[in-house]
Amino acid sequence: MPELPEVEVVRRGLEAHVIGATIDALVVTHPRSVRRHVAGAQDLIAQLTGQTIVATGRRGKFLWLELAPSGQSLVVHLGMSGQMLIQPADSPLEKHAHIVAMLSSGPQLRFVDQRTFGGWSLAEMVEVDGTSVPEPVAHIARDPLDPKFNAHAVVTRMKTKDSEIKRVLLDQTVIAGIGNIYADESLWRAKLHGRRIASEITRPALHRLIGHAREVMMSALEVGGTSFDALYVNVNGQSGYFDRSLHAYGREGEPCDRCGAVMLRESFMNRSSFFCPRCQTRPRPTS
DNA sequence: TATATCTCCTGCGGGC
DNA sequence: TGCCCGCAGGAGATAT
Numbered sequence: 001m002p003e004l005p006e007v008e009v010v011r012r013g014l015e016a017h018v019i020g021a022t023i024d025a026l027v028v029t030h031p032r033s034v035r036r037h038v039a040g041a042q043d044l045i046a047q048l049t050g051q052t053i054v055a056t057g058r059r060g061k062f063l064w065l066e067l068a069p070s071g072q073s074l075v076v077h078l079g080m081s082g083q084m085l086i087q088p089a090d091s092p093l094e095k096h097a098h099i100v101a102m103l104s105s106g107p108q109l110r111f112v113d114q115r116t117f118g119g120w121s122l123a124e125m126v127e128v129d130g131t132s133v134p135e136p137v138a139h140i141a142r143d144p145l146d147p148k149f150n151a152h153a154v155v156t157r158m159k160t161k162d163s164e165i166k167r168v169l170l171d172q173t174v175i176a177g178i179g180n181i182y183a184d185e186s187l188w189r190a191k192l193h194g195r196r197i198a199s200e201i202t203r204p205a206l207h208r209l210i211g212h213a214r215e216v217m218m219s220a221l222e223v224g225g226t227s228f229d230a231l232y233v234n235v236n237g238q239s240g241y242f243d244r245s246l247h248a249y250g251r252e253g254e255p256c257d258r259c260g261a262v263m264l265r266e267s268f269m270n271r272s273s274f275f276c277p278r279c280q281t282r283p284r285p286t287s
Numbered sequence: 288t289a290t291a292t293c294t295c296c297t298g299c300g301g302g303c
Numbered sequence: 304t305g306c307c308c309g310c311a312g313g314a315g316a317t318a319t
Binding site: 001002003077078080081115117118170172179270271 | 313
């Protein structure tokens with residue numbers, strides 16, 4: 001599932017392939033992939049055609065391509081299964097290729113998305129806290145790889161939350177880029193149970209948690225991200241290797257890499273949480 | 288206002 | 304073999 005490291009891998013791939021390219025033509029074959037562009041597919045096609053990609057950007061799991069001469073950005077979210085592929089124009093179309101952009105440089109930029117949670121939209125750039133981002137990204141907090149990321153401010157915000165710490169980690173308006181996999185990994189490294197109430201965790205422990213989140217995502221980035229199946233690949237269709245380094249996610253029934261206790265899985269927020277019952281003790285139920 | 292839950296979607300695997 | 308069901312989960316909408 002694409003979280004921050006996987007999206008950054010895709011952004012870097014795009015930067016290497018599409019900067020300077022002009023969009024000669026665009027085909028949209030699945031309306032759901034452009035649902036966030038409220039003016040509709042035809043408007044997106046009309047506005048993107050003839051634009052040149054001059055830069056790439058990313059915040060959390062959102063990435064964007066800055067365009068000239070309009071000054072707007074093409075905002076991309078990969079959702080659960082979105083892929084941005086650079087393919088030769090004559091290569092067979094992928095089964096779930098929902099948007100295809102013909103580039104002046106020769107290849108096609110294809111948006112492939114099996115579960116259609118992701119999509120493209122066009123947006124104006126706005127200034128937020130001294131940084132220019134597309135309007136749909138304005139509410140997203142800085143992520144731990146952002147040079148202006150302020151861990152003290154994030155800890156202060158977390159201390160105001162009377163909510164479970166895993167829920168807070170997944171809240172993109174508090175700290176961006178963390179999804180289910182890296183939330184579980186960060187909590188395991190920090191020896192915190194995801195159901196601990198954020199406001200009741202000490203500031204030093206929250207600082208350590210954020211540090212672990214940054215560390216685990218940096219490590220994942222170095223090996224191309226985490227791939228469990230063919231749903232996450234880089235722009236060349238290649239998988240990452242960080243799944244081999246996971247200590248928590250997907251390890252139900254296996255021994256904890258730290259203490260040897262059997263790892264558990266529980267349902268949380270309509271998804272799965274993996275944790276060590278010995279290293280990450282559950283909070284006592286409140287009476 | 289803050290927090291919790293629901294919904295969207297498709298392919299896969301397990302059970303019958 | 305075919306059908307049904309549960310599971311995977313990001314983010315916005317809706318409910319509490």
